[in-house]
Amino acid sequence: MTPHNAAQFEALADLYEDLSNWPFRRYIETPSILAHLGDPTGTDVLDFGCGAGTYAHLFKRAGARRVVGYDLADGMLASARRRAAAEALDIEFVSRLGPEHAGAFDTVLAVYVLPYAQTPPELERMCFQMLAPLRPGGRLIALPIHPDYAPDPAYYEPFGFRMTPQDAHEPHRDGVAIRLDLFYQQRHDASVRAWYWSRNALESALRLAGAASVRWHPPQLQPAAEAPPELAAYIRRPHAAIVECRRD
Numbered sequence: 043m044t045p046h047n048a049a050q051f052e053a054l055a056d057l058y059e060d061l062s063n064w065p066f067r068r069y070i071e072t073p074s075i076l077a078h079l080g081d082p083t084g085t086d087v088l089d090f091g092c093g094a095g096t097y098a099h100l101f102k103r104a105g106a107r108r109v110v111g112y113d114l115a116d117g118m119l120a121s122a123r124r125r126a127a128a129e130a131l132d133i134e135f136v137s138r139l140g141p142e143h144a145g146a147f148d149t150v151l152a153v154y155v156l157p158y159a160q161t162p163p164e165l166e167r168m169c170f171q172m173l174a175p176l177r178p179g180g181r182l183i184a185l186p187i188h189p190d191y192a193p194d195p196a197y198y199e200p201f202g203f204r205m206t207p208q209d210a211h212e213p214h215r216d217g218v219a220i221r222l223d224l225f226y227q228q229r230h231d232a233s234v235r236a237w238y239w240s241r242n243a244l245e246s247a248l249r250l251a252g253a254a255s256v257r258w259h260p261p262q263l264q265p266a267a268e269a270p271p272e273l274a275a276y277i278r279r280p281h282a283a284i285v286e287c288r289r290d
């Protein structure tokens with residue numbers, strides 16, 4: 043990711059913190075990630091592209107031993123640090139990964155970060171950076187754009203966002219830019235630019251970076267009586283997938 047690309051997130055910390063409560067995340071994404079992750083108690087976790095630190099905070103509260111949040115956007119890191127301090131959560135938030143982070147974690151989580159690689163070499167580099175901090179046998183859980191996301195810009199509007207592929211004729215071609223507008227309940231009005239990567243492109247980049255046993259999981263609606271019924275349409279065509287792999 044170029045510095046210019048990181049810059050699009052500088053002022054969006056409040057939005058991304060708020061986003062953690064949007065129904066598709068609250069009832070589907072977050073519980074699905076936690077279900078795949080298992081109990082983090084006593085484990086060391088790196089939140090790669092941590093943004094405002096939503097997941098880093100959650101892991102620390104859930105009993106993880108060491109939690110590090112890494113992001114390129116200083117605005118995101120400042121917000122993540124403020125929130126951690128307010129809750130007295132002992133989390134390191136860093137803007138670079140160094141040799142001291144290599145092979146130091148049981149789990150790396152990367153939620154909505156792979157879509158910000160703009161080119162195949164950048165995607166490979168990002169996968170390498172995500173896998174290098176893992177101990178042998180450690181797990182990477184990443185959420186890219188779902189390879190089969192619905193390219194109709196209106197499809198995700200009921201869930202608070204719109205995805206508009208810049209090439210309407212070939213929305214599922216590797217490297218196609220996608221405009222993501224975020225406006226849930228008119229509380230926000232922000233756009234970011236992401237890039238589409240197919241299942242093949244993502245798996246090849248992950249394997250090249252040293253990943254073994256790449257597995258895909260559809261996000262699931264977790265049993266919750268109060269989940270809004272309209273989330274059934276999200277589950278049919280989720281905009282993000284969960285990819286899980288181990289470092290050799």
Ligand SMILES: C[S@@+](CC[C@H](N)C(=O)[O-])C[C@H]1O[C@@H](n2cnc3c(N)ncnc32)[C@H](O)[C@@H]1O
Nearest residue numbers: 043051058091092093113114115118153154158
């Ligand atoms: C869509 S936000 C998601 C934030 C957070 N993971 C969440 O789920 O709320 C993507 C974040 O990834 C960061 N990012 C993108 N590419 C990165 C890279 N190569 N290294 C570190 N952070 C990156 C951006 O600065 C941004 O904060």
